[in-house]
Amino acid sequence: MARIELDLAHSYQPNPRQDSDYALLPLKMTFDDGGAYALLGPSGCGKSTMLNIMSGLLVPSQGQVLFDGRDVTRATPQQRNIAQVFQFPVIYDTMTVAENLAFPLKNRKLPEERIRQRVGQIAEMLEMSGQLGQRAAGLSADAKQKISLGRGLVREDVAAVLFDEPLTVIDPHLKWQLRRKLKQIHHELKLTLIYVTHDQVEALTFADQVVVMTRGRAVQVGTPGALFERPQHAFVGHFIGSPGMNFLPCEARAGQVMVAGQALPVQRSLPEGALQLGVRPEYLALAEAGQGGALPCTVARVQDVGTYQMLTATIGAHTLKARCASAQRLPAVGETVWLQVLGEHTCFYQNEELLA
Numbered sequence: 001m002a003r004i005e006l007d008l009a010h011s012y013q014p015n016p017r018q019d020s021d022y023a024l025l026p027l028k029m030t031f032d033d034g035g036a037y038a039l040l041g042p043s044g045c046g047k048s049t050m051l052n053i054m055s056g057l058l059v060p061s062q063g064q065v066l067f068d069g070r071d072v073t074r075a076t077p078q079q080r081n082i083a084q085v086f087q088f089p090v091i092y093d094t095m096t097v098a099e100n101l102a103f104p105l106k107n108r109k110l111p112e113e114r115i116r117q118r119v120g121q122i123a124e125m126l127e128m129s130g131q132l133g134q135r136a137a138g139l140s141a142d143a144k145q146k147i148s149l150g151r152g153l154v155r156e157d158v159a160a161v162l163f164d165e166p167l168t169v170i171d172p173h174l175k176w177q178l179r180r181k182l183k184q185i186h187h188e189l190k191l192t193l194i195y196v197t198h199d200q201v202e203a204l205t206f207a208d209q210v211v212v213m214t215r216g217r218a219v220q221v222g223t224p225g226a227l228f229e230r231p232q233h234a235f236v237g238h239f240i241g242s243p244g245m246n247f248l249p250c251e252a253r254a255g256q257v258m259v260a261g262q263a264l265p266v267q268r269s270l271p272e273g274a275l276q277l278g279v280r281p282e283y284l285a286l287a288e289a290g291q292g293g294a295l296p297c298t299v300a301r302v303q304d305v306g307t308y309q310m311l312t313a314t315i316g317a318h319t320l321k322a323r324c325a326s327a328q329r330l331p332a333v334g335e336t337v338w339l340q341v342l343g344e345h346t347c348f349y350q351n352e353e354l355l356a
């Protein structure tokens with residue numbers, strides 16, 4: 001396994017002039033040996049570009065890739081000793097499940113006994129022990145993709161295993177199981193795993209560290225908890241959470257913030273000027289009328305989601321969402337509700353970046 005360091009940028013265009021010409025803007029990033037990482041972001045943000053640069057399928061237009069301090073920028077995936085799992089199964093239909101799993105080990109000329117043990121271990125982890133003798137051709141798409149995952153995980157000597165949206169073809173119920181399984185496998189095998197996805201649930205359940213990307217930039221690298229509690233960039237607030245963070249434009253001035261025409265006292269020292277206040281629906285509590293740090297809003301909608309209620313309220317042109325307990329009595333649509341926008345979980349942003 002290896003510690004992977006990136007110090008690079010990539011443009012698919014020969015003469016990039018502006019930020020939008022780059023698939024990856026200049027970035028520095030380290031993936032620690034044995035870590036479980038996810039690259040998370042919407043379509044086109046640069047995830048596959050970053051993964052392909054790590055695997056050696058793509059040479060960055062600027063900068064370097066280091067594996068354990070060694071420059072591998074121009075080395076092939078084989079030279080880097082990388083295993084990669086793609087969206088669709090890459091297996092040999094004519095071989096059995098066991099032969100497919102053994103293939104990467106046979107190539108490395110491992111002793112037969114060690115191959116048998118390792119194939120058995122991986123098959124057991126993926127709950128495929130009963131299918132080892134079956135020919136891959138007759139299996140379902142799910143089972144074939146499980147073999148692909150197994151082939152990615154079977155070697156112990158790889159620098160890293162890279163997954164590019166590997167659960168896309170998997171049935172939703174099995175997807176949930178496999179995500180948990182991969183996390184467990186990571187703990188058992190201690191391989192460096194890097195997992196690309198646009199699905200936050202997938203990223204947050206699998207990874208210890210999530211790299212959130214937008215428009216060619218990695219805007220935050222953090223634990224699932226950190227991304228939820230302290231989004232370093234407004235995009236992370238929007239993108240993580242369901243629904244994402246509420247944002248209100250505000251103006252900071254002499255110990256107060258002006259929000260939707262109301263002056264609210266703040267304890268924190270904030271730079272004067274235009275800011276954004278961010279508060280997650282989970283932390284937007286109902287308040288008493290006139291309570292400090294609360295705003296009078298109008299109830300627009302109340303949805304009972306079973307385990308909780310989602311309250312949607314407006315203030316001026318702004319909409320706020322609050323996640324409330326299912327037993328909580330909420331005002332009716334059209335009534336006024338006071339919402340506590342200021343509190344310990346409230347974040348302030350300037351030019352999209354979290355203020356310290």
Ligand SMILES: Nc1ncnc2c1ncn2[C@@H]1O[C@H](COP(=O)(O)OP(=O)(O)OP(=O)(O)O)[C@@H](O)[C@H]1O
Binds near residue numbers: 041045049050
């Ligand atoms: N081979 C290529 N030639 C030119 N532009 C490309 C190429 N591959 C990707 N791009 C562009 O680079 C940007 C980043 O693409 P990339 O595939 O890395 O994003 P992504 O986050 O993986 O998206 P997706 O989930 O849709 O694959 C996009 O604007 C994309 O159109």
